[in-house]
Amino acid sequence: MKFLTLSRDLFFSQYFEKDFYFEKKAIGLNELTWDDVDEMLFGWSPNDGSIHLFKDGKIDPISYTEDFYDVGMLRKRIIKDSFNNLMLNGATLVLNRIDTKSTKINKLTKAISHFVKEKAVANGYIAFGGNGTFAKHWDTHDVFAIQLIGRKQWKLFAPTFNLPLQNQTSKERKHECPETPVFDEILEAGDILYIPRGWWHEALPIEQEETFHIAVGVHTAHITDYLTWCSGNCFVNDLNFRKSITTQPIEKFTETNVLDVLNNIQNINRFKAAQGEQDKVISPFILSHISKKIKKTKDEKNGILFLNTSYSTSIFENNLLINGVKINIDKKSKIIFDLIEDNLLTKDELVKIVCKDNTNEDKLREFINVLIFNDVICEI
Incomplete structure (x- = not known):
């Protein structure tokens, strides 16, 4: 399987959480076609809340879906003429967790997860022109954008708030985005763009052109997660940490008390093992x-x-x-x-x-x- 010329060691030493990485024709495509996408959408229920349309913001589903009774069961369906007109007139179709709907896309998502050794999931974005889905923003997780069909323009801007956590979004900080992009390229089928969390970016469809890309989000554990785990699994076993702040003010703790626990390699390994024990992945049927x-x-x-x-x-x-x-x-x-x-x-x-x-x-x-x-x- 053709997949990135970049080694894992080089990626982590020079790019991970530090800089973007762009590689043309990084993957060999298995002839993913619009027929494949249509087949996938046929079995995709609008009830699960993972299929959305955007045009100048999120489009109210009531404008392209309806409830109906099917053999006595209340169901929801997409009204095809409304949906088709929206797509033809610049809407973007967003398919969350598309890695669970297509084995071809699941394969690419697994390849990213295999490369970084972290949890990865994918969302899909389809358009035939228009203004794109989101304005300039940053994500709170690392992203590998993989162009599958057609072309799309990508612009990246330097981060103004490094390594944001899940609740640290760019929603109220749009004014901070730099004016000049550090990357402005058109991605074609097979190209991959790695975007570290916190980097401003926007993806723009090209007028009267088709585009289908997936954004593979990499979800890593952070130091704050390890601190939380230590609080519930290590500090609770030490009498000093179980005392109330009233009887033992926090300033009496020495730096050594905390660092001894945090730097203990056994604790670090236990935390990682706990991640692995809880991990479940969705795999193809056989x-x-x-x-x-x-x-x-x-x-x-x-x-x-x-x-x-x-x-x-x-x-x-x-x-x-x-x-x-x-x-x-x-x-x-x-x-x-x-x-x-x-x-x-x-x-x-x-x-x-x-x-x-x-x-x-x-x-x-x-x-x-x-x-x-x-x-x-x-x-x-």
């Missing part, structure tokens, strides 16, 4: 795999393998916990997990690396299929 298993026919699929976790497996000391499944691993199986975690490999590529002399190839393929069946890894 009915075709089950069908072949029942018919005892060979599985010819050869997709990219991903671990069904947002984080590095190094956070677990002994046994792994992936997508709610506990796994006991030995040295041989650890090699397989490490190869999947560190690379974007197809099933055949993994087998070729591990089984250099073609011995035990069938056993390895069966092991991979068992992991897929139990939702530990996925093949896309």
